[in-house]
Each structure stands twice: as structure tokens, then as C-alpha cells.
Amino acid sequence: MSTQTAIQRAAYNRWCRRRRHxxxxxxxxxxxxxxxxxxRIRAINQAGMSTTVLTERLGLPPTALEHVMWKRHGVASxxxxxxxxxxxxxxxxxxxxFPAHALIDATGTRRRSEALFTLGWTQRFLSGRVGVSERSFxxxxxxxxxxxxxxxxxxxLYDELWDRPPYESEVAATPASRMRLHARAMGFVGPLAWDDETIDDPSAVPQTDAVEPVVSEGGNLAARWLMGEAVVLDRQARREVLQHLFEWTDATAEEIAARLDMSPEAADRQWHRIKAQALAEGRRVWRRVYVARDRDLNQNEMGEAA
Structure with a gap:
């Protein structure tokens, strides 16, 4: 039995049970x-779904909606x-x-893209990730x-990126900064201004009183981030935050990496580079708080703990 036949038979059986009841x-x-x-059917058609596809999605017989939409003998049902x-x-x-090639309202797609632009994700990066040319996008x-x-x-892609700015390995600092400035000049709003349930609704308006993470001119971004302010860390500020968390907290590499949206390996490598640079400059950087361990310390770790 084909899938379509099974769907039609199930629909007919439901109808018979309801009729008897x-x-x-x-x-x-x-x-x-x-x-x-x-x-209602016309509204769904306008949204981008044909009557034929609608019939299939509802599990109705192929001709169930024909007499509703098309006239017979010059008279509509x-x-x-x-x-x-x-x-x-x-x-x-x-x-x-919707079928892959159905044309649907672009409002949600545009809003999601613009929200990512406010974080510094560039059009080139987004177009590459969705598999189209930048011009086509x-x-x-x-x-x-x-x-x-x-x-x-x-x-x-929006679900993946909405809550974090790009790393320099993904989008270089200068293009990311330019994109944020462009988004601000164009009046784009960030992800926190949209609700997942209404972002596709053309009549919905953004909640612009939501606190958006933005890069502000001047000030100590690292300190402001550590104090809980919603800011986007640039490369130098991210390095300062990572150093502070390793040096002055008992958080593990995994916990620090999670706070900074990094992998534990990347966070650990960055920490070792910070220590090596400090040593080359005649300074010492080490973990200044007690970190409980479930294993013996190696020689380097003993030196840090001394």
C-alpha cells in the first residue's frame, strides 16, 4: 500500500467514526x-503553498479542495x-x-539576517554558510x-549564531566592526528584539527596549563584561577576560570556555600563550586561587601553585 493510499484510508476512517458519533x-x-x-485557502496560497501541497499536508483526498476553489458549471461551491x-x-x-522551491514571505529571513549583522556577522560569511553567492544573497x-x-x-544559521559575536577566525575584526556600524546606521535591531514566535510575522514590531549587546566606544570592555554589562568583546578584551578568569577564579577551562563561547582546547591554548608572553616580558602570570584537582600536579603546575 502506498503512503498516499494509507493517508487517504486513515482520513476516511476518521471521518466515518466522527460521522457515527x-x-x-x-x-x-x-x-x-x-x-x-x-x-483561508487563498491566504495559504498567498503565503506560498499551493492548494495541491495543502491537500497533501492535510492528508485529504486529492480532489477534496477542488470544488471549493474552482467553479463547476460556472458556479462555485x-x-x-x-x-x-x-x-x-x-x-x-x-x-x-513548504516545498524547497516555494516562494514565501521574506520578512523572517530579512529580520534574522539583519539581526546577525548587528552582531558583526557579515553578508559574505552568511551567504557562504547558506551556500549562495554574496550577490545572490x-x-x-x-x-x-x-x-x-x-x-x-x-x-x-540564526539559531546557531544569534547569541554570540563572530570570532576573528570566522570574521576578521575589521569587517565585523564595519558590519556592526553599518547595521546601526541602517537601524537594524538585534536578536533580543525579536520573539521566535513573531519574527516571521510582517505585522510584528521589534521590542527595542531589549538590552542588546553592542560594542561601545571607549571604556574598558573587559571590565564592563565582567561586571555583567551586555557588550561585545573585541579580540583584546576577550583576551583580558580570559586571563582574568584563569588567573583570579577557580573556574575550570571548560567553564571558562563555555562563558566565552570557545572550545576548552582553544581557551587552554590561549591561557598558555598569555603565560608565555608574560614570561618573555619578565613577568609571571599564574592561577592565584586554589583549584581543586583529582590528580597529582605535574612540575609546571607545582610552579604555578607555589
């Missing part, structure tokens, strides 16, 4: 007004089965429901509609 309760009204259903109406009126397509963001495939890729 409603007849027994004296509430059997098999048909309802078709116009609200027709308007005035009634539709209640079960069909309930299925249509209770459904709105999610991003993953730029053109897509300027259009009212994008393919569902691109929208899904951008949404996935």
Missing part, C-alpha cells in the same frame, strides 16, 4: 459554508464538508511545511519573497 448525538451537520474555507472545513481552518503552514534579502529552502537555511 455525531449522528448518535443528534448533531450531524455534514456541510458548512464554503466561503470562509475558500478565503457554496458548501463544504465539515471535516474538510475544520482541517483547513485549523491549519497554517510552518516554515518546514543580497538580492534575495531585497525581494519580497525568498525560496523556502533559503528561508530554512537562514533560520537554522
Amino acid at each position: 455525531l449522528i448518535a448525538m443528534g448533531q450531524w451537520e455534514p456541510f458548512v459554508d464554503a466561503e470562509p474555507v475558500r478565503q 457554496s458548501q463544504v464538508r465539515r471535516e474538510t472545513a475544520e482541517a483547513v481552518m485549523g491549519y497554517w503552514p510552518r516554515l518546514e511545511d 543580497s538580492r534575495a534579502l531585497a525581494k519580497p519573497r525568498v525560496t523556502a529552502d533559503l528561508a530554512r537555511k537562514v533560520a537554522c
Whole structure:
């Protein structure tokens, strides 16, 4: 039995069970007004999903919606089965429901991209990650509609990057800084201004009173970050924060790496480079607080603990 046949048979069995139940309760009204259903289908079509795909997603027979949408003998149907109406009126397509090449509203894709721009993620980096040229990506963001495939890729990338600025290994400091300045000049808002449930809704407005992590001119970014202020650390400030956490806290390399969105190995290598540079300058940097260990110290660690 094919998948489509199984879906149709299951839908028919549900209909029969409901029909018997409603007849027994004296509430059997098999048909309802078709116009609200027709308007709903048109709205879903406008969102980018064809009637054929909608029929498949709802598990309805292939011709279930035809008489609702198209006239027969010059007259559009005035009634539709209640079960069909309930299925249509209770459904709105999610991003993953659209076929890959369906053209859908670009609002969510544009908002997610602009939010990442405010953090310093460049258009070149984002376009590379979603697998299109930078020029094509730029053109897509300027259009009212994008393919569902691109929208899904951008949404996935947004879920990965929304809560952290780029490292220099991903986007160099200068392009990242330029992108943040450009985003600010264009009035883009960051991820904290959007709710996941409404970011795709064209009528939704950003919550601009949300505290956004931004790079501010002047001041000690490392100190401000350590005090809990929402700032984006540049390369030097990140190094200062990492040194402070290793030197003055008992946090493990894994805990420090988690706070800075680094791998434990990268955090540990950076700490060793800081110590080597200090030694070359005639200074010593070491962990100044007691760190409990479940193993014997090696010679270098004994020196640090002395």
C-alpha cells in the first residue's frame, strides 16, 4: 500500500467514526459554508503553498479542495464538508511545511539576517554558510519573497549564531566592526528584539527596549563584561577576560570556555600563550586561587601553585 493510499484510508476512517458519533448525538451537520474555507485557502496560497501541497499536508483526498476553489458549471461551491472545513481552518503552514522551491514571505529571513549583522556577522560569511553567492544573497534579502529552502537555511544559521559575536577566525575584526556600524546606521535591531514566535510575522514590531549587546566606544570592555554589562568583546578584551578568569577564579577551562563561547582546547591554548608572553616580558602570570584537582600536579603546575 502506498503512503498516499494509507493517508487517504486513515482520513476516511476518521471521518466515518466522527460521522457515527455525531449522528448518535443528534448533531450531524455534514456541510458548512464554503466561503470562509475558500478565503483561508487563498491566504495559504498567498503565503506560498499551493492548494495541491495543502491537500497533501492535510492528508485529504486529492480532489477534496477542488470544488471549493474552482467553479463547476460556472458556479462555485457554496458548501463544504465539515471535516474538510475544520482541517483547513485549523491549519497554517510552518516554515518546514513548504516545498524547497516555494516562494514565501521574506520578512523572517530579512529580520534574522539583519539581526546577525548587528552582531558583526557579515553578508559574505552568511551567504557562504547558506551556500549562495554574496550577490545572490543580497538580492534575495531585497525581494519580497525568498525560496523556502533559503528561508530554512537562514533560520537554522540564526539559531546557531544569534547569541554570540563572530570570532576573528570566522570574521576578521575589521569587517565585523564595519558590519556592526553599518547595521546601526541602517537601524537594524538585534536578536533580543525579536520573539521566535513573531519574527516571521510582517505585522510584528521589534521590542527595542531589549538590552542588546553592542560594542561601545571607549571604556574598558573587559571590565564592563565582567561586571555583567551586555557588550561585545573585541579580540583584546576577550583576551583580558580570559586571563582574568584563569588567573583570579577557580573556574575550570571548560567553564571558562563555555562563558566565552570557545572550545576548552582553544581557551587552554590561549591561557598558555598569555603565560608565555608574560614570561618573555619578565613577568609571571599564574592561577592565584586554589583549584581543586583529582590528580597529582605535574612540575609546571607545582610552579604555578607555589
